[in-house]
Amino acid sequence: MTTALSGQEVSRQIGERFPDAVLQSDEAAVVLRGESLLEVAQFLKATPGLEFDYLTSISGVDYLDYLEVVYHLTSMKNNHSLVLKVRCWDRDKPSLPSVVSLWRGADLQEREAYDLVGIAFSGHPNLKRILLWEGFEGHPLRRDYL
Amino acid sequence: MNGWDWIHWLIFVVVILGFALSMIIVFIWTERKVIGRFQLRRGPNRVGPMGVLQAFADFIKVLTKEDIVPAKADRWVHLLAPIVAFVPALLVLAVVPFRDGSILADLNIGILYVVAIGALGVVGIFMAGWGSNNKYSLISAMRTAAQVVSYEVPVVLSIVGVILITGSLSMVTIVHEQQVPFILLQPLGFLIFFLGTTAEINRSPFDLLEAESEIVAGFHIEYSGMKFALFYLGEYAHAVAASAVITTLFLSGWKGPVLPPVLWFLIKVGFVFWLFLWMRSTLPRLRVDQLMGFAWKFLLPLALFNVFLTGAEVLLWEEKMASWGNFPWPFLFLNLALAGGLIVLWSKFFRLGGGRVEV
């Protein structure tokens, strides 16, 4: 059984290394500051006891106030999982660091989030539309797109 | 040259044309029916009884299709290609004896003629691939050229074994010499010739030039209507010719008990074709480098061995032939054992094709 790690517990561990990286946390998830995503992800991937080697899924969600990217992380070694969230308040030019350098699996998923939700991932090697065609106006999975 | 010769030729041109075309239609039907049964299907059964008229229905359909020439194609090359591909298959049949004496031209170099003409079809295919101005067909044309040139070598060498035994290049003499079919005396030669011919007439598992899953339809991707039909017929004409040549060289041609010679000939041709179908319905396709490797590293050395061994055997049995009733019976078993041993031995040294290329 994959144990879902408590967000608070993990955020305490993160807080020891990166004091102001965590925005908030509860049982289910850890919400990070966008700027610190990459180094925290590096920490989560490398730290013994956590070792999140498998990036299951990246979902972009539009909450109207902010855009949220949800990372579902899994550790195959320890068989536990964690939900990591990053928020972005700038709706016009949302930008977050890309995690492709850590997990190749983020490649297509980040492109998809960019395509459909409109979050630009800085540092992505090939960030362009994937499901829709080049030159498509807008980002369909935003709630204000009709 | 007298009047009788002209009549003989006229009759046999008609006979060969009729034979070739009717065999093509029969083969198309057989192929679809037999492969259908291999695959637990019924095959065509709508047009005519048991679907025998399916080929005609297809023919009418194809005739009524629009004739398309791609805008940037090399027009004349594109138009001539199907004819160039089709005709050599008919020419080969000119030297194939249907029964004793029934032959258009008993050339004394019959087998050389078969080898020379049989490989001409590739020119048509190359013309089609080049003239269509399509990338897939170009790849296909290049593959075919390489494939036919490579496989021609082991095929010719495997014939040499037969020629050494019979001492004649004439197809009629070769059949006369076969007291037992040469498939028994030359098992290795038959295997090499059969596989090589399969590759030359581009049938599975060597059908790289059509390779539907890779290059869609290969050289005839841009063809439609009657030109496509000519390619289609040409493919089967080559199969008919190849089956007939194999029958003549290795299955003792028209010879056989009870039944009339022509019938025996047809049965043997049908059996060889059925072997092609059996292989087609079972085997996956080889990759292009494996295909070349198979010709040069597996078939060619074995063919050379075969030539060498047959030559030695012919020297050995020359004196004792008379005491064995004019046939080298002991060598039947020796050759079978030698063929098996050589295949097993050579498999140990043989590597199929290259792997990944660093780019």
Place this chain on the structure above:
Amino acid sequence: MMELKTEPVVINMGPQHPSTHGVFRMRVTFDGEVIVDMEPVFGYLHRGIEKLAEERTYTQVIPLTDRLDYVASMTNNHAYVLAVERLAGITVPERAEYLRVIMDEMMRISSHLLAVGFLLNDMGAFFTPLMYMFREREKLLDLFEMVCGQRLTYNYMRIGGLSHDIPPEFLPALNRFVQEMPHFIDEYDQLLAENEILLARTKGVGVLSRELAINASASGPVLRASGVSWDIRKADPYSVYDRFKFQVPIGTAGDIYDRYWVRIQEMRHSVRILEQAIKGLPSGEVMAKVPPLLRPPQGEAYAHIESPRGELGFYVVSDNSIAPYRLHIRAPTFINLTTLRDLVIGWKLADAVAVFGSIDIVLGEVDR
């Protein structure tokens, strides 16, 4: 020596190409027959299912999920209803859970049959293996039709259970299938497993290393062929998978042959699970009490299952209305395609087709 002026050729394989399994497109650069560059192009079958789901009720989304992975659509139903059940806190009756497992495993067999069959077809075996495999698949489709009235888009699972109980004729027919199937798998092995041409075409071709497989979030048979023992049925058991005894076949080399082999072995184990599930099938209801217009509490849920192609996940966000606020689908084959470029570079045209076939994509799921 004369210098030949050569240049690489760019070929668009697809969207209309016999071996792209739909409308996928690979923009491939060839140097002769060797692939020097490859770029996958997606989106020809993009129907915006995630967006469509936002304006449909939770139940109305189920038929949409059928259209994702249309070769194994019942597993899509399962993953989706699992996510919504998790969101709304619904417990499913035990009989329904057993039937879901039975359906999933039947789906896995029928999907793997198609995957292996088409892989062989891509390698040029003229439809024969495919036809033999279709024979078994048709029998399964018959059973699906018996249960829910359709052969391809089942729309069988409901939030809180199943739409129907199985008819009485179902179990005898399934039993017969379970008895016959191992024999037919043996036949496939006889036809293919030792075939020299198949071995030459697949062994060592398109090798996905263990590290890259994990790093690139590969899942399903592609991941397991690379030697990673990760099957969600074992790692994070859903439904009643923890009650069954079965093994997860693991490859070693991560090449095409291992992917093919893993699929064949998985079919054997699926048959084993089916046997146990038929034996243990309890009686009772198949549907929990669920209001017709479900309004799950505000929140979010992620549920994943081991679909025939890998980890199929549904991430559902609810805002306490009758429609999901956001539905994200973690499509296994979409993510498996991440490494396609690495696998085919340096190989030949024919290998690219085989590698592509061994990943076993379904475009409905890739493009959503």
Place this chain on the structure above:
Amino acid sequence: MRFKRYGAGIAKGMALTLKHLWRRPITVEYPEERLIPSKRFRGYELVWYPERCTACATCAKACPQGNIEIVTSRGEGDMYKVEKFEVDTGRCMFDGLCVESCPFNALAMGQSYERSSYCRGQVVLSKEELTISEERQPSGYARPEIEALQPEQTLLIYRTGGVR
């Protein structure tokens, strides 16, 4: 890659296909031989019983595609009169949600599977075209009372003669 088995694997495969050559074909000659579909078959068209319908439009709400169009008028007494009941079967996914949702059993899935037509207008079915008739029979999907009367489904698993 070496040829380790000297073609033994190929020979095994060839033997298997040869065995299949003598097996009975598994295909069905469709127009002559028709298999009986499932009792719960979700076939083409819906069957609508006007006498049971109260025009509550539950089916229209259940449809994910919004295919069902219902227009009503004031009938006699408390009843609504159905003016228009139209189903665009061209957009229909045949998911059966409308049939499942109907509280009065006034809808059923159809049994037929041969209803191709030459123009798109013909696939939009009005209420006259949806009622039960000789060629429009209801299927047992979500209707157990109809299911009990349906003929037994032909199963390929019993037809192909098992392992041989």
